[in-house]
Amino acid sequence: MAKLVSAKDMLNKAREGKYAVGQFNINNLEWTKAILLTAQELNSPVILGVSEGAGKYMCGYTTIVGMVEGMLNELNITVPVALHLDHGSFEGAKACINAGFSSIMFDGSHYPIDENIAKTTELVNACNVLGISLEAEVGSIGGEEDGVVGAGECADPDECKSVADLGVTMLAAGIGNIHGKYPENWAGLSFDTLAAIKEKVGDMPLVLHGGTGIPAEMIKKAISLGVAKINVNTECQLAFAAATREYVEAGKDQQGKGFDPRKLLAPGFEAIKATVKEKMELFGSVNKA
Numbered sequence: 011m012a013k014l015v016s017a018k019d020m021l022n023k024a025r026e027g028k029y030a031v032g033q034f035n036i037n038n039l040e041w042t043k044a045i046l047l048t049a050q051e052l053n054s055p056v057i058l059g060v061s062e063g064a065g066k067y068m069c070g071y072t073t074i075v076g077m078v079e080g081m082l083n084e085l086n087i088t089v090p091v092a093l094h095l096d097h098g099s100f101e102g103a104k105a106c107i108n109a110g111f112s113s114i115m116f117d118g119s120h121y122p123i124d125e126n127i128a129k130t131t132e133l134v135n136a137c138n139v140l141g142i143s144l145e146a147e148v149g150s151i152g153g154e155e156d157g158v159v160g161a162g163e164c165a166d167p168d169e170c171k172s173v174a175d176l177g178v179t180m181l182a183a184g185i186g187n188i189h190g191k192y193p194e195n196w197a198g199l200s201f202d203t204l205a206a207i208k209e210k211v212g213d214m215p216l217v218l219h220g221g222t223g224i225p226a227e228m229i230k231k232a233i234s235l236g237v238a239k240i241n242v243n244t245e246c247q248l249a250f251a252a253a254t255r256e257y258v259e260a261g262k263d264q265q266g267k268g269f270d271p272r273k274l275l276a277p278g279f280e281a282i283k284a285t286v287k288e289k290m291e292l293f294g295s296v297n298k299a
């Protein structure tokens with residue numbers, strides 16, 4: 011029986027091999043199935059991301075663990091799969107640890123650094139005991155995610171080192187990246203900041219949030235500078251919505267049994283698969299399972 015795994019081994023392998031593992035956020039059964047099947051077809055490790063808002067939407071963390079573990083079995087998924095809380099609060103992190111998630115992000119970036127460190131330290135201990143990977147964040151990442159709006163700042167490399175030294179598995183640091191669609195006048199990633207952080211934190215795998223719309227060349231450069239995990243959320247949503255719109259606008263839901271949800275949601279499902287495939291190829295994780 012396939013089991014969820016910590017993200018630790020897959021990310022250390024990625025950092026050493028100079029590629030990145032994608033975190034793809036899930037919203038429902040179709041999303042989850044599309045991502046798992048694509049990872050299996052491409053023989054790629056994968057991280058399923060769940061925000062607290064999506065967790066509520068999917069009827070809570072235990073429901074999600076049950077669904078994902080069921081799929082690993084029923085779909086014969088053999089590639090490494092981590093189920094990861096995205097931008098967790100302290101309470102949310104503890105709830106996911108109890109529910110059976112295999113990876114946690116605690117986002118304490120909005121706390122003063124001392125409080126971020128104290129709360130992260132408590133979670134490091136809890137996660138280490140259970141073999142769960144833990145992501146911490148320093149320097150808020152811009153844009154809006156589940157109502158949390160960040161300014162898109164660049165993290166302080168010394169603060170990054172303080173948090174990395176606590177024993178977290180991977181570190182998200184703001185380097186000018188933002189969530190959601192990038193504005194026309196976006197300045198791009200700050201590679202100087204990324205290089206300075208890398209210098210301080212050494213072998214710690216770094217996480218790039220807001221992977222939607224970052225040009226391929228910037229993604230590749232970020233990977234070469236120590237990014238081993240890249241989060242993709244909005245891009246799958248846009249692809250799903252566009253494919254569903256096309257189906258409805260073509261009147262296909264009104265032809266025959268086109269209203270059947272298994273038909274109505276199929277184009278969006280395929281669009282997510284295509285997006286995930288494109289990202290895994292770009293990140294270099296194909297055949298790295």
Ligand SMILES: [Zn+2]
Nearest residue numbers: 151219220241
């Ligand atoms: Zn994020």
